[in-house]
Amino acid sequence: SQTIHQWPATLVQPVGSPLSLECTVEGTSNPNLYWYRQAAGRGLQLLFYSVGIGQISSEVPQNLSASRPQDRQFILSSKKLLLSDSGFYLCAWSDGQSEKLFFGSGTQLSVL
Amino acid sequence: QKEVEQDPGPLSVPEGAIVSLNCTYSNSAFQYFMWYRQYSRKGPELLMYTYSSGNKEDGRFTAQVDKSSKYISLFIRDSQPSDSATYLCAMSQNSGGSNYKLTFGKGTLLTVNP
Numbered sequence: 001s002q003t004i005h006q007w008p009a010t011l012v013q014p015v016g017s018p019l020s021l022e023c024t025v026e027g028t029s030n031p032n033l034y035w036y037r038q039a040a041g042r043g044l045q046l047l048f049y050s051v052g053i054g055q056i057s058s059e060v061p062q063n064l065s066a067s068r069p070q071d072r073q074f075i076l077s078s079k080k081l082l083l084s085d086s087g088f089y090l091c092a093w094s095d096g097q098s099e100k101l102f103f104g105s106g107t108q109l110s111v112l
Numbered sequence: 113q114k115e116v117e118q119d120p121g122p123l124s125v126p127e128g129a130i131v132s133l134n135c136t137y138s139n140s141a142f143q144y145f146m147w148y149r150q151y152s153r154k155g156p157e158l159l160m161y162t163y164s165s166g167n168k169e170d171g172r173f174t175a176q177v178d179k180s181s182k183y184i185s186l187f188i189r190d191s192q193p194s195d196s197a198t199y200l201c202a203m204s205q206n207s208g209g210s211n212y213k214l215t216f217g218k219g220t221l222l223t224v225n226p
Binding site for chain 1: 120144146148153154155156157159161185200202204206213214216217219
């Protein structure tokens with residue numbers, strides 16, 4: 001069966017520091033991969049999605065970037081965090097054949 | 113008009129009650145409809161998936177889609193305290209190729225009291 005791993009679960013970072021969140025999927029090949037951010041009262045915001053290695057599409061211009069160095073690995077990065085980057089970050093995957101999206105357990109990021 | 117509207121609640125019911133959760137949408141091209149359950153500080157979990165109009169039942173859960181009214185519902189029978197969570201509706205149109213994007217509601221917070 002397929003599983004998705006996302007870490008860390010919680011992260012507290014100072015303003016201006018770098019960020020790296022990692023997500024890996026097991027049990028499937030060539031998944032579509034997604035990064036979402038969930039802010040209180042604002043719902044789920046799609047940040048990036050990828051349909052293959054090295055293929056990244058950005059939905060919202062911002063302080064963040066994403067990379068997909070391997071088929072089942074998706075990384076969310078920032079060179080310098082802003083206060084507004086605080087939120088709950090979710091990685092997700094789909095098989096590219098249906099609309100079903102499967103989420104990781106999330107990372108609560110607090111930028112202070 | 114927002115693409116997907118969902119009452120944020122909070123909704124509080126006694127154990128055993130029937131719960132009705134709803135979303136309305138404006139994009140008539142939406143064909144695929146989902147409900148996700150999200151426990152506090154956890155990722156959303158796919159609960160129900162339906163295509164086009166009609167009903168789908170899975171245990172205590174029933175999903176209904178009325179495309180003519182652009183309205184979807186999730187019913188929970190015999191609600192349990194373990195059903196306490198935020199429920200998110202999601203929908204999509206087939207955008208072609210291998211990439212699918214979901215549009216989410218903001219979620220309804222449900223509490224089932226023992």
